Amino acid sequence: MEKIARIASRTMVLDIDNIDTDQIIPARFLTTTGRDGLGEAAFHDWRYDADGRPNPDFILNREENKGRTVLVAGSNFGCGSSREHAPWALLDSGLRAVISTRIADIFRSNSLKNGFVPVVIDARPHRWLMENPGAEVVIDLESTCVELPQGPPAPFEIERFARYCLMNGVDQLGYLLRQEERISAWEQRRA
Amino acid sequence: MPRQTLLAKVWDAHEVVPETPDTPAVLYIDLHLIHEVTTPQAFDALRERGLPVRRPERTLATMDHSTPTEPAATLEELDQVALPAAAGQVRAMIGNCREFGLELRGLGSPERGIVHVVGPELGATWPGHTVVCGDSHTSTHGAFGALAFGIGTTEVGHVLATQCLLQRRPGTMAVNVGGRLGPGVTAKDLVLAIIREIGVGGGTGRVLQYRGDTIRALTMEQRMTVCNMSIEAGARAGMIAPDDTAYEWLNGRPMAPQGADWDAALERWRALEDTGGAAFDREVDIDAGSLRPMVTYGTNPGMSARIDEPVPPSGNPAADKALAYMGVEPGKLLLGRGVDIVFLGSCTNSRISDLRAAAGLMRGRRVADNVRMLVVPGSQQVKREAEAEGLDEVFTAAGAEWRESGCSMCLGMNGDTVPPGSLCVSTSNRNFEGRQGPGARTVLASPLTAAASAIRGAVADPRELMDP
Numbered sequence: 001m002e003k004i005a006r007i008a009s010r011t012m013v014l015d016i017d018n019i020d021t022d023q024i025i026p027a028r029f030l031t032t033t034g035r036d037g038l039g040e041a042a043f044h045d046w047r048y049d050a051d052g053r054p055n056p057d058f059i060l061n062r063e064e065n066k067g068r069t070v071l072v073a074g075s076n077f078g079c080g081s082s083r084e085h086a087p088w089a090l091l092d093s094g095l096r097a098v099i100s101t102r103i104a105d106i107f108r109s110n111s112l113k114n115g116f117v118p119v120v121i122d123a124r125p126h127r128w129l130m131e132n133p134g135a136e137v138v139i140d141l142e143s144t145c146v147e148l149p150q151g152p153p154a155p156f157e158i159e160r161f162a163r164y165c166l167m168n169g170v171d172q173l174g175y176l177l178r179q180e181e182r183i184s185a186w187e188q189r190r191a
Numbered sequence: 192m193p194r195q196t197l198l199a200k201v202w203d204a205h206e207v208v209p210e211t212p213d214t215p216a217v218l219y220i221d222l223h224l225i226h227e228v229t230t231p232q233a234f235d236a237l238r239e240r241g242l243p244v245r246r247p248e249r250t251l252a253t254m255d256h257s258t259p260t261e262p263a264a265t266l267e268e269l270d271q272v273a274l275p276a277a278a279g280q281v282r283a284m285i286g287n288c289r290e291f292g293l294e295l296r297g298l299g300s301p302e303r304g305i306v307h308v309v310g311p312e313l314g315a316t317w318p319g320h321t322v323v324c325g326d327s328h329t330s331t332h333g334a335f336g337a338l339a340f341g342i343g344t345t346e347v348g349h350v351l352a353t354q355c356l357l358q359r360r361p362g363t364m365a366v367n368v369g370g371r372l373g374p375g376v377t378a379k380d381l382v383l384a385i386i387r388e389i390g391v392g393g394g395t396g397r398v399l400q401y402r403g404d405t406i407r408a409l410t411m412e413q414r415m416t417v418c419n420m421s422i423e424a425g426a427r428a429g430m431i432a433p434d435d436t437a438y439e440w441l442n443g444r445p446m447a448p449q450g451a452d453w454d455a456a457l458e459r460w461r462a463l464e465d466t467g468g469a470a471f472d473r474e475v476d477i478d479a480g481s482l483r484p485m486v487t488y489g490t491n492p493g494m495s496a497r498i499d500e501p502v503p504p505s506g507n508p509a510a511d512k513a514l515a516y517m518g519v520e521p522g523k524l525l526l527g528r529g530v531d532i533v534f535l536g537s538c539t540n541s542r543i544s545d546l547r548a549a550a551g552l553m554r555g556r557r558v559a560d561n562v563r564m565l566v567v568p569g570s571q572q573v574k575r576e577a578e579a580e581g582l583d584e585v586f587t588a589a590g591a592e593w594r595e596s597g598c599s600m601c602l603g604m605n606g607d608t609v610p611p612g613s614l615c616v617s618t619s620n621r622n623f624e625g626r627q628g629p630g631a632r633t634v635l636a637s638p639l640t641a642a643a644s645a646i647r648g649a650v651a652d653p654r655e656l657m658d659p
Contacts, residue, residue: 016512018392018509020491020623022621022626023624026629027602027626028603030256031228031276031277031280033231033279035344045624045625045629050611050630074509075392076391080327080422082229082327082342082343083229084229084325084344084345104425105361105395105396106327106342106343109343110345113345159215160212161213172349172357173240173345173352176349177242179208179217179353182207182208182217183353
C-alpha cells in the first residue's frame with residue numbers, strides 16, 4: 001500500500017448532513033466482482049440526471065474542482081450500508097480524504113483499509129471550511145492536524161494503529177497473520 | 192464494583208490479544224456470515240496470498256442480495272430471470288465457495304434466504320457469540336445477546352484468513368424501554384421511535400443495549416427487528432441480554448447445541464443475563480406506552496412521525512432537500528397520501544410473524560387497484576412455513592405478488608425496484624434517496640401499516656382496520 005504522510009489540496013464542499021453510502025455509490029453498481037473503475041459511479045445519482053447527462057452544478061462536474069482531492073462534507077458522512085465500494089468509488093474518482101464533524105463507523109474503518117483518509121474536526125473550523133470552498137488545506141498525519149489558510153491548525157483524532165499503517169503503507173492482514181500462534185493457542189485454550 | 196455491560200462480557204471472552212494504546216485488540220469471531228455482494232474481492236485477496244479459509248465450519252454462506260425473487264433453482268433458470276451482472280455475482284459466489292471448501296446455501300437450497308434471517312433460523316447465532324458479516328444489518332443477531340456488527344470487504348478477508356478482526360472496544364449506550372406497546376404498535380414502530388430519539392448519528396462509536404420490561408416482553412422476532420435497525424442510529428451494534436425467550440427459541444434448531452452441549456451452553460448463557468447495575472457511557476429512556484404507528488416522511492430513518500402527526504417543519508437545507516425529494520409538505524399529514532407500491536420483506540420484517548401480522552389484516556380484503564404489493568419472505572424456510580399456513584393464498588387472493596426469498600426491493604440490486612417518483616410503503620430499513628431505485632420515494636413502516644396502506648391505496652393507520 002502507498003504510504004501517506006500529507007494530503008495537500010484545495011477543497012470541494014458538499015454541505016449536506018448524513019450523506020449515506022447509497023448516495024456515495026448506489027446499490028445497482030454493487031454487482032461488480034472487482035474493485036476498480038467505480039469512480040464513474042461515485043455520487044452517480046447526484047452527479048448525473050435520469051438520462052445520464054452530467055449535472056453541471058454538482059461538485060465533481062465543476063471545472064474548478066478538477067484535480068482536487070479533499071472533500072468537505074456535513075456531519076455523519078458515510079452512514080448506512082457497509083459497502084466498501086464507497087471508499088473504492090471515492091478513491092477512483094480522484095478523492096483522497098473527507099473532512100467532516102462525524103464519520104460513520106463502518107465507512108471510517110473501510111476508508112482506513114484503503115488509504116482514503118477520514119478526518120473529523122471541530123464544528124468551528126469545519127463551518128469555516130464549509131463556507132470557503134476551494135480553501136487550500138493540508139491534512140498532516142504526522143501532526144494529526146488540518147492546516148488551514150487562516151487561524152490555528154485544526155487537530156483531528158485518528159486511531160494510532162490505523163495511522164501507523166497509513167504512514168508506513170502497512171497492510172493490516174499481514175499484521176493479523178503474524179498473530180497466528182496466539183490465535184491457535186487461544187482456540188485450544190477455549191476448546 | 193459495578194457489574195459489566197453485556198458488551199464487556201462478550202468482548203472480554205473473545206480478546207485473543209488485548210488492546211494497547213498503539214494496537215487494537217485481536218478479537219475472535221465465532222460466526223462469519225457471507226453473501227455474494229461483499230465477498231468476491233475478499234476471496235481475491237486470499238487467492239493473491241495463497242491463503243485458505245481458516246475456519247470453514249465457522250463460515251455460513253448464502254445468497255440474498257442479487258438473487259431474483261422469481262423461481263430460479265438452477266443456473267439455467269437464473270439466466271432467464273436475473274440481471275446479467277447479478278447472475279455473474281451469483282456465479283462468482285458459487286465458484287468461490289467451491290474453491291475454498293465452503294458449504295453454500297445457494298440456488299435450490301431449502302436453507303437459502305436473507306443472511307440475517309437464515310443465521311438465527313438455523314440456530315447458528317448464539318448468546319455470547321461474536322458475529323460479523325459484510326453487511327451493516329448484522330446488528331440483527333444482537334437480539335440473542337451476541338456482539339454482531341457489519342464489516343467491509345477487506346475485513347471479510349481478514350476473518351476468512353484468520354477468524355479474527357482488529358478492533359477497538361466501542362462505547363456503550365443503554366436504551367431503557369418501559370411500558371406496554373398499544374394495539375397496532377409494533378417492534379418496528381418502537382425502533383423507529385428510538386432512532387428518532389437518538390438521531391441517525393447518535394449511536395456512532397457505541398453499542399446499544401436495549402433493556403427494560405418492554406424489551407423483555409418482546410418475542411425473538413420482534414427483538415431482531417429492533418436490533419436490526421441499530422445501525423440506522425449509527426450504532427456499531429445493538430444487543431439484548433439473553434433470557435428464557437432466547438433459549439426457548441434456539442432449543443432444537445439444527446445448529447444450536449444439542450444434548451449435554453446444550454446444558455453446558457445454557458449455563459454459560461445464563462451468566463450473560465441482565466442483572467442490572469452496569470454503568471453505560473450514556474442512557475436514554477423510551478416510554479413505549481405513548482407510541483403510535485410510525486412512518487418516515489424524509490430520506491433517512493430518523494425522519495419519522497407518528498401516523499397521526501403532521502410532517503414537522505424542516506428548518507434546514509438538508510431537510511428541505513429531503514422533503515422536496517419525497518414530495519411532502521411540512522404541517523400536513525402523511526396519512527392519506529396515495530401509494531403506488533407496498534413492499535413487505537427485508538431483514539427487518541420478513542419473518543413468519545411479520546407475514547402473519549400482515550396476512551391477518553389482509554384476509555378477505557383486496558389490495559387497492561392502483562397499488563402493486565410485493566411479498567418477499569425472508570428465507571425459503573419462512574416461505575414454506577407461510578405456505579403451510581395458507582398465508583400465500585391470503586396474499587395472492589388479495590392481489591399481492593408472492594415471491595421467492597431475498598433482499599429484493601429493500602435495495603433493488605436484483606431488479607425488483609420502485610420506479611422514479613413512485614411512493615412505496617416499505618417494511619425495510621432505509622428510506623435513503625434512490626435506495627429502492629433511482630428517484631424512488633420510500634416510507635418506512637411496520638408490516639401492519641404496510642398491509643393497511645396496500646388495502647387503502649394510501650398511507651393508512653392499521654388500527655382503523657383492526658378488530659377491536
